[in-house]
Every structure is written in C-alpha cells, then in structure tokens.
Amino acid sequence: MKRFLQSLVFSALLLCDVTRATYLLGAGDPHLISAQSYAQTRHNGRPPLRTLNPTQTDTQCRSRTLDLVFIIDSSRSVRPAEFDKVKIFLADIVDTLDVGPDATRVAVVNYASTVKIEFLLKNHFNKLDLKRAIARVEPLATGTMTGLAIRTAMDEAFTEQSGARPRSRNISKVGIIVTDGRPQDQVEEVSAEARASGVEIYAVGVDRADMRSLKLMASVPLEDHVFYVETYGVIEKLTSKFRETLCGLDPCAMGHDCEHICVNNNASFYCKCRSGFILNPDKRTCSPRREEVRVEVVEDPCKCQAQLAFQKKTQAAIQQLTAKLADVSGRVERLESMLDRV
Template identity: 25%
Template sequence: MDLFNSVVLVWSILSCLHVCVEGCVEKADIVFLIDASGSVRPANFKKELEFASEMVGNLTIGSDYVHIGVVTFDSQAYLRLKIGQYNETATIQDAIMKIPYTSRGTSTDVALQFVLTKVFVPQAGDRPNAKDVLVVLTDGISGNRANTAKQAYFFKEKHIQVISVGIGGNTNKDELTDMASVPEYVFNVQDFSKLATLQATIKALACNTDAITTPSLQWMVGY
C-alpha cells in the first residue's frame, strides 16, 4: 500500500469512528428496500433480512434519532414496516425477521415509485425534519431499466439519499448507479453471505454528514 492510500485509509477510519462505534446520532428516516424476487430464494432472502436486522441493532433508534421502514418487492411492492412504526430496537428486529418471502419478478421501478409515493410521506411516518435514506438490496436487473432510472431521478429531486447494493453477478452496474444518489453510493458483493462486510460502511453513509461519503469508503470494501 503506497503512502497516499495509507493516508486515505487512516482518514476514513477516523472519520467513521464516531458513527461506527456509537451508532447513528442524527435524526434519520432509513428505509430498506429488499429484493424478494424469485431469483433470490428463501435462504438468501433471510440473509437480506439478517443484514437489515443487524444494521438496526447498530443504530440509535428513537424519536429524536433513527426511525426504520422496510419495503420488499418482486413484481409488486409491499410495505412491511412503516417509518417509525416501532421505536424499540428488538421489536423492529423481530418484525424484520418475520417478513415473508414472496418470489416472482423484479419490478424495481414499481418498488421505487411505491417507496417515493407511499413510504417517504408524512402519512406513512416520514418526518419533515429528518434526513431520508433508502438502502436498496437487489440481486438482479429490473424488468424496466428505463423506468427504474426515471423513478430514481425523482429521489434525487427530493434530496433522498439512495444507497444501492448489488448482490451476485447478475446485477447491472449502470442500473445500480442510476438508482444511487452518487456513484460512490454503489456497492456490490459476490453473494448474500458477504452483505455483512458492508455493515459499517453503509451505516456511516446513512448516519453521518457528507464528510464521510467519499469514494475511499467504497475502496475499503472493494467494489
């Protein structure tokens, strides 16, 4: 490792330290959009749920801190947990792990539109004074990439931070980039068992200010 990369690594670790150790300390509404399509399979869907549950366990849940929402999707979108529906970590984790697997197609565009119009709205618990964050987990390509990109653009218009995570070799990097707020918010792991390696990085991006959202974090986990 050369001197420049050594400095970048140290800076990234120091920058991440506060949120990685103490959890999310700012007011944020974080929604997980989880792929439940047929290609995922039940065992891998459970790993997605475990990823979301473990991340919740490392956040500061509360009325003045983080609220959690969960949506799953296949050819449709399903609201599993309204933003702020529960304010206790263990209750949220239990609710997440009980979410059923549905199968069928991959209508990411439908899911994004659903989240924007039915989830990040005051009627569904979205707080006007909280940062909005969407974490997308998917193992495939949308059935309508053009409309997926169109729906993703609306998130940018509303300043909703989108982090996109591709799982396996059947995702499309361009589509993941279309969904993400910026290219540095795009990640990919080889398989579902590797999702845990992204925990600290995604928590840092979701919880802290723009000071942490640098390409070096993506470099640390290896896109």
C-alpha cells in the same frame, strides 16, 4: 530437484494466467472492479453461519437522525437461505443506529413483481420491535419491479402520514435498495425524482445484479453510493461500511469552541450559554445578562430646581456605575474561563 523446479515454474505461470483473466473480466467497469476488490479483500474465508437474533444489540451511532427505508428484492432468484442473509444484513444495520421516535425511524418495502410495505416509519420505535418485524418478512417470489418499488416508497413510505418527519425538520431521508437482478421496469426517471425530492439512495448489488441499473438508481458520488458483493453470504460484511456512512461523527465530541455548552445538530453543532448568560454575536462566547436598573424621578412638589438637578445627576451616576459593574463582571467571568482552560 529438476522436477521441483518444473513444478515451481508451472505454478508461477498458472498464477499469472489467473491474475490476467481476473483483470480482463472486470476491465470494462471501474466501479465493478472497485466493488469486487472491496468484497475480495474484506470477505476472505467462509463466513460463519448466522441467524437473525432480535435480542442481540450492537453499538449505537448518536449523531445523525434518519428517516430510513429499506427497499429489498425478494424475487424468485433470491433463494430462501439468501433472503435470510438479507434480513440479517438489515438487522445488523438497525443495530448500529440510534432508533427512536425522535431519532432514526425505519421502514421496509419488499418487492418482486408486486410491492408490499412490510412496516412504516411510524410503526416501530425500538430496535427489538424492528428486528422482530424484519424477521417476519417473507419473500414474494416472482419478478423484479424495482422501479415500482421505488415509486411505492416515494408515495407511501416517505410521507408524513406514514411517519416521515416534515421537510422543515431537516431530517435526512435515506433509501437502501438491495437487489440481485436486472429491473424489469424503468428505474432512471423515478430514481431521479426521488433524489430530487431529497432522498439519498444507496444501491447494493449482489451476484447477477446489473451494475448499470445500480448506477442509474444511486445518488452521487457513485463510489460512495453503489456497492457490489459476489454472494449473499458476504453481504452482512457491508454493515461496517454503512455504519460509517449513516452514523457520521459527533461534532461536539470531535472538538468545539463553545465557551459554555455545545449542542449537536445532525452533522453540525451550535453553542448555548448557561443560565444567567446570553450568547454574544460571535455565536461562541457568553456574557452576563444585564439587568436594567430603573430609577424613577419623583418631581418635587415645590418645583425646586436644585433638587430636580440633583436627582437627574444621581440617576445618571447610577446608570454609569451599573454599566461599568456589568462590564467588569463580564471581564472577570471571561478571565475565570480562560484560567479554567489553562
């Protein structure tokens, strides 16, 4: 019994030391603590071995349209098996998106000491082709020129010539950077330029990634745009986080106050009316389209004043009746709509 109690006390003391050491290790960086906590709480256990399967599909997000460019580090520190994990991560994200020429378009920029655009936004418009293209990407080996990669993405990937939609279309432009090291060039200025041009940047750090550099690259708020995982073996677990972030919500499905038709418009919506109706100034309700009644007054050749007066009175009466009829029709229509809702 005494030995049992001694063992129990020793185990408790050891647990306290481990907890204290873990806290002190991350105490200098609250974002690192948050990222590590996210990884530790969501990725317990050894993940099953996975390979990239281009034919496997997942659920789509249906509301947010993107011009999405992955910027991936394939320097010497990324081992071949780890790079395969990165490609699975990219394919998993593609799987969640609504991909197409009028939906989300995807490009991949691969970098080490040099930069290679693997494919552009205009090259692949379905998930199967995209995932096959991702599966063919090979690591470049040496160096970590992250700033050069961001510059290349800006100058060559996020352009209309390469398949990006015009700014007038208000299509969200998103860059996701995945790296496990410290950039060997400057990233602050080029990242700020990219963000100022309208590109939303997410920075994913793995293992030895420099947290300060990740924060310099990412958009604000940093807690929504900077992620850290301890190994490439658990990076694919971030897929659910990006699914929530990139897909957004379906505004019409979440509820609307359109009288007739709700139309999704990225993160918002607008109302339309059925055929034969026009949208009221409140941009929500609809009224019957009024057809103008034109009555031509034919002048009497004999210039009879009585007949001319009668014709004018008749024309005025017809116009008044037409206006009242349109008003009554509108009221009946709105009453029917209210009864349908009840």
